[in-house]
Amino acid sequence: MLLCDFHIHTKYSDGSVELRRTVDLFGQAGFDVIAITDHVVNGDSSFGKLAHRFRFTINEQNFAEYMAHIREETERARNKYGMLIIPGVEISKNYISSDKSAHILLIDIKEFIPACWSYEKIFLEAKEQNALIVACHPHHSSETATRDTLFLWNNRDKYAKYIDAWEIANRDDVFNVISLKKYPYIANSDFHRARHIYSWKTLLNCEKNIDSIKQCIRHNKGVAITLFRN
Amino acid sequence: MEIFYIFLCITILGLTGYGFQIWAIRTTLKEEGAGKGKEYGSEPVPFPAVSILKPLKGLDDNLFDNLESICLQDYPEYEIIFSLQDYNDPAYKVVRKIKDKYPDKNITILVEQCDDGLNPKVNNLIPAYRIAQYEHILISDSNVIVDEHYLKSIVKHMAEPDVGLVSNIITGIGGRSLGSVFENLHLNSFIMGSVCFLDRFLKMPCVVGKSMLMKKADLNAIGGFKAVKDVLAEDYIIGKKMQAKAKKVILSKHLIRNINEYWGVRRFLNRHTRWGKLRWKIGGVSYVSELIGNPVFMSFLPIVLYEPSRITMSFAMFVSSLKILGDMWIGKLITRQDNWSRLHENGKLNSALSMNPLWYFFAPVKDLIIGFIWFVPLISNTVVWRGNRYIIGKDSLLSPCPESGFWSWRYRLLDAVKTRLA
Numbered sequence: 001m002l003l004c005d006f007h008i009h010t011k012y013s014d015g016s017v018e019l020r021r022t023v024d025l026f027g028q029a030g031f032d033v034i035a036i037t038d039h040v041v042n043g044d045s046s047f048g049k050l051a052h053r054f055r056f057t058i059n060e061q062n063f064a065e066y067m068a069h070i071r072e073e074t075e076r077a078r079n080k081y082g083m084l085i086i087p088g089v090e091i092s093k094n095y096i097s098s099d100k101s102a103h104i105l106l107i108d109i110k111e112f113i114p115a116c117w118s119y120e121k122i123f124l125e126a127k128e129q130n131a132l133i134v135a136c137h138p139h140h141s142s143e144t145a146t147r148d149t150l151f152l153w154n155n156r157d158k159y160a161k162y163i164d165a166w167e168i169a170n171r172d173d174v175f176n177v178i179s180l181k182k183y184p185y186i187a188n189s190d191f192h193r194a195r196h197i198y199s200w201k202t203l204l205n206c207e208k209n210i211d212s213i214k215q216c217i218r219h220n221k222g223v224a225i226t227l228f229r230n
Numbered sequence: 231m232e233i234f235y236i237f238l239c240i241t242i243l244g245l246t247g248y249g250f251q252i253w254a255i256r257t258t259l260k261e262e263g264a265g266k267g268k269e270y271g272s273e274p275v276p277f278p279a280v281s282i283l284k285p286l287k288g289l290d291d292n293l294f295d296n297l298e299s300i301c302l303q304d305y306p307e308y309e310i311i312f313s314l315q316d317y318n319d320p321a322y323k324v325v326r327k328i329k330d331k332y333p334d335k336n337i338t339i340l341v342e343q344c345d346d347g348l349n350p351k352v353n354n355l356i357p358a359y360r361i362a363q364y365e366h367i368l369i370s371d372s373n374v375i376v377d378e379h380y381l382k383s384i385v386k387h388m389a390e391p392d393v394g395l396v397s398n399i400i401t402g403i404g405g406r407s408l409g410s411v412f413e414n415l416h417l418n419s420f421i422m423g424s425v426c427f428l429d430r431f432l433k434m435p436c437v438v439g440k441s442m443l444m445k446k447a448d449l450n451a452i453g454g455f456k457a458v459k460d461v462l463a464e465d466y467i468i469g470k471k472m473q474a475k476a477k478k479v480i481l482s483k484h485l486i487r488n489i490n491e492y493w494g495v496r497r498f499l500n501r502h503t504r505w506g507k508l509r510w511k512i513g514g515v516s517y518v519s520e521l522i523g524n525p526v527f528m529s530f531l532p533i534v535l536y537e538p539s540r541i542t543m544s545f546a547m548f549v550s551s552l553k554i555l556g557d558m559w560i561g562k563l564i565t566r567q568d569n570w571s572r573l574h575e576n577g578k579l580n581s582a583l584s585m586n587p588l589w590y591f592f593a594p595v596k597d598l599i600i601g602f603i604w605f606v607p608l609i610s611n612t613v614v615w616r617g618n619r620y621i622i623g624k625d626s627l628l629s630p631c632p633e634s635g636f637w638s639w640r641y642r643l644l645d646a647v648k649t650r651l652a
Contacts, residue, residue, distance in 0.1 A: 003323060028294040030323035081294060082327055194406065194492045230288045230320060 001203040001224070002032040004213070006107055007090070007136060007170070007188030012066050013038035014056040015192045023073045025197060027081030032208055035107045036070050037088040042115040047094035058089055063112040084208055090136065091115045091122055093151070102151035104163075105134035108210055123162035132214050134186060135159075136167045139175040153177070164218045169200035169225055184220035189228075201228045234532045234542060241549055244525035251423030252556055254430040258399065259563050261483050277385055279307040280443075281362035283369050285354035286314045286321040290373035291404060292489040293324050300370060301332045305381040309336040313358035315350075317341055321372065347459020348620060348628040351439075356455050365447070371440040374400070374486045383484040384443050394448045394477025395469055398441040398486045399425060401564050403585065409493035411589045412596045416502065417488060418564065418585075419557050419593065420523075420600070425481065435472075435479035439465030441486055448477055462613065462626040463508050485567050499599070503606050504615065508626045510607035520604060526553050526594045527601025550594035557593045561585050 009015035010022050017025065019036065026034050040058045041051035051057045058066050067087055074085040088107040093115055095101050104122065106113065109131045113122055126133050138153040152159055160183065168178040168185035178185050187200035205222030206212040216222055282300060290296065300310060312325040322341065329337045342357040355369065366388060368381070387396045399422060402414030421438070428434040442465060449455075452471035458464040469479045510517045522528070529549035532542040565585075612631055613622050619631040 028292055028324075029289050030294070030320065030327055082331065228320065 001205050002208055002213070003030065003226075003228075004033040004186075004202045004204055005031060005189050005191065006033075006035040006037070006086070006088070006132075006134065006186060006202065007105060007167070008034055008036050008191040009038055009090070010036060012058055012062070012069075013041075013090075014051075017191075017194055019069055019073060022191070023077050023083075023085065025194060027077055027083050029197060031081075031083055033084045033086065033204070033213060035086040035088045035105070036073075037090045037105050037107065038066065039092045040089045040113065040115045041092045041094060044116045045095050047096070048092075048115070051092075051094070057092075058112075060112050060114070084210070084213075086210055086213070088131070089113070093149075094147070098148040098150050099154055100151055101147060101149040103136045103149045104152070105132070105136050107132040107134065108214065119159060120162075123159070127162070130214075132217060133162060133164045134167060134217075135163050135165075136188070137170040137173070137175075137190065138166055139177050141170065141173050143171070143173070156181070164214075165220070171196060171199040174200070184217065184223075185225070186217055186223065187225035198229050199227070201226050231536070233536045234545075237528055237532045237535075238545065240522055241525045241528040241545075244523050244528055245549065245552065247427075247519075247523045248423070248525060248553070248556060250431065251419075251427045252560060254426035255423055255560055256563055258426045258430060258481075258483055259485070259567060276389060277306050277382065278366050278388070279309075279364040280305070280366045280368050280381060280385065281364040282308055282310045282381075283355055283358040283362065283367060284310060284312045284372055285351050285358065285369070286312055286325065286372050287319065287350065287354065289320050289324070290489075291410075291491040291493075292375065293321060293372060294327070296372055296375045296489065297325060297328050298331070299375045299377070301328060301335050301337070302378050303376075303381045304378040305385075307364075308381065309338065309363055311338045311340055311358040311362060313340045313342070313354050315341070315343055315354060346456065348618075348630065349459055349461060349464055350615065350618075352455050352459045352464050356459070359455055362446070365445055367444055367446060367449070369439065369442045369444075371488075373490075374440050374488050376486050380484060380486065384441070384482045387480045387482060388443065388445070390478070392476070392478050393480055394444065394472035394475065395435075395437065396443040396480045396482050397435075397437045397439075397465070397469070398482045398484055400438050400440050400488050401485055402490050403487050404489045404491035405585070405589060406491045407493055408592070409495040409498040410490040411592050412495065412498045412599070413490045413493050413501070414585065415557060415589065415593050415596050416498075416600065417490075418560055422560070429481040435469040435481070437465045437469035437479060440488065441482075442468065444468075444472075448472065448475070451475055460628050462504075462615070462620075462622055462628055463512060466512060467625065485564065499603065500614070502600060502603050504613045506603055507607040507611070507613055507622050511611075511622055511624060511626050517607070521601070524597055524601050524604070525549050526597035527604075530598060530601075553597060554590050554593050558587065558590045561590065 010019040038058050042048040043052050070087040077083040077085050086108050088105055088109055091104040093102045106126045110129045113125050123133060135152045137149055140148050165184040165186045166178045167188055168175055169187035171190045186202040189196045189199040203224040203226055204213060204216050206216035314322055325339050329339060340358055344353045344356050346356055347353055384396045387393050400417060402417030405411040405414050425436045428436045452475060458467050461467050472479055526549055529546040533546060536542055611622055613620055620628040621631050622628060
């Protein structure tokens with residue numbers, strides 16, 4: 001089984017650990033697959049404007065540099081740890097109302113996708129790029145410091161057809177509603193700090209290459225979740 | 231005012247002891263530098279095959295690199311036995327990767343539940359020792375990183391037939407959290423200073439279990455691992471038993487590094503409370519010397535016990551400044567070592583693992599905490615180690631802590647408070 005984490009932030013957005021160090025943390029702990037998914041924040045709200053002001057977001061200008069750095073680390077991680085790194089982003093539509101907010105992981109993205117686009121346009125572009133679409137922390141979370149992002153769950157009838165998987169567990173939270181709806185699922189750390197490595201993770205029973213991993217998650221066969229503790 | 235003068239005298243005594251510790255570290259490390267040529271030089275030194283036993287439990291900081299470093303030894307023949315208690319241990323995945331990366335190395339992964347004793351590390355070592363092929367065995371903890379000459383540098387001491395055990399000096403590096411900074415400062419000042427001081431001036435063996443090289447015949451002669459299966463300080467007791475059998479216990483001057491990067495303060499407190507209890511049970515009255523040997527703590531006591539006047543506060547600040555400078559000097563001596571730069575050149579240690587000079591300003595805070603921790607062993611005789619609670623007796627002998635009985639309510643109360651706080 002491959003030990004995986006598909007939701008990881010670095011100093012490219014609001015993470016506290018730089019990319020190289022993040023890769024080393026996961027590599028030293030024996031992970032097989034990780035996805036680096038820094039925030040791409042919408043600029044059409046006051047929250048989004050703040051994120052852009054303080055550079056807590058990937059934007060069109062630094063996207064190429066971000067991808068190049070991930071590619072460089074992918075090579076290093078493969079040689080040193082035998083670990084696969086997949087580039088991604090977390091499209092973050094942040095609004096004052098939790099019901100309007102949504103975060104979407106796009107894993108194995110190739111080109112920049114702005115967060116201010118409409119949901120349909122983002123999903124279709126991601127499909128075009130053959131990226132994996134994951135709805136993250138879709139329900140109420142126990143963390144007081146973070147805001148809930150409920151838009152996708154509240155509008156699941158409309159958007160579920162675009163979504164490849166839903167986060168059934170994020171860091172310390174488990175969202176049982178995903179299980180009740182029988183949606184495809186994965187579990188991630190939403191890594192921002194070193195201690196977040198000890199959290200929910202995904203186990204995949206497939207080959208260690210991007211296509212097999214995406215297929216495994218989309219078909220949701222051979223997927224398990226585990227609470228990674230020391 | 232008398233109180234102030236009493237503590238002034240004790241502090242000066244402590245500072246003198248600290249000065250001797252620095253001197254011991256300096257001369258010990260200098261000796262290592264001077265002896266380098268002799269170690270792997272022109273003289274033919276026999277290099278017997280060695281079985282390296284690596285007991286594993288959970289993920290240590292930098293675990294992959296630590297384990298990889300032992301696979302890259304410049305040594306003719308050795309085997310590595312990674313020993314775990316169960317397959318669900320997160321370290322299992324890491325050792326699998328190491329084995330896959332080095333298929334040409336003689337690596338065995340042994341997963342076996344062993345409940346022979348109360349010391350979990352010894353329980354981990356017993357099955358590994360059983361399958362070890364060679365006469366020379368090296369116990370190397372999973373939280374240390376070594377350079378490629380490590381094995382050669384310690385095995386050379388075994389050429390003398392009366393040598394029973396070789397251990398090493400440990401230094402703490404890394405530190406991205408307050409707990410790690412405290413831990414590394416303490417390892418590099420108090421622990422390293424005490425080990426070098428005891429070895430150099432008092433000729434007392436002070437074995438730190440992170441690296442112990444022995445011969446099977448000698449270990450069997452003192453009863454093997456079974457003889458220490460129920461003691462907390464198995465390293466110290468093995469050293470003591472070796473000496474009782476007229477075998478020399480050598481402190482190799484080859485520095486090995488213990489990487490501590492993401493420790494919480496609670497973990498630092500837990501470890502040093504446990505180690506304090508251990509030293510109190512082993513050392514008895516001599517444990518008092520540790521308090522006297524903490525000049526920072528002693529210099530702050532007049533502020534509390536006498537008055538927070540200009541003179542008492544200036545004195546405490548002066549002593550704290552001296553301690554910071556002393557710790558900085560030790561740090562400089564450590565980084566001057568040859569194998570430090572070798573690890574950096576090989577890319578095994580990145581620059582982020584070096585001590586940031588600003589961290590030394592935490593040294594007085596750490597010493598104050600250690601001063602308070604010193605009192606805990608006087609009122610508590612239980613230790614919680616890897617999730618189990620034990621009563622610690624003479625020479626660190628462990629016995630299971632009763633979960634029922636008249637006094638057991640204390641432990642249950644403590645557990646309840648801890649759970650609540652968590």
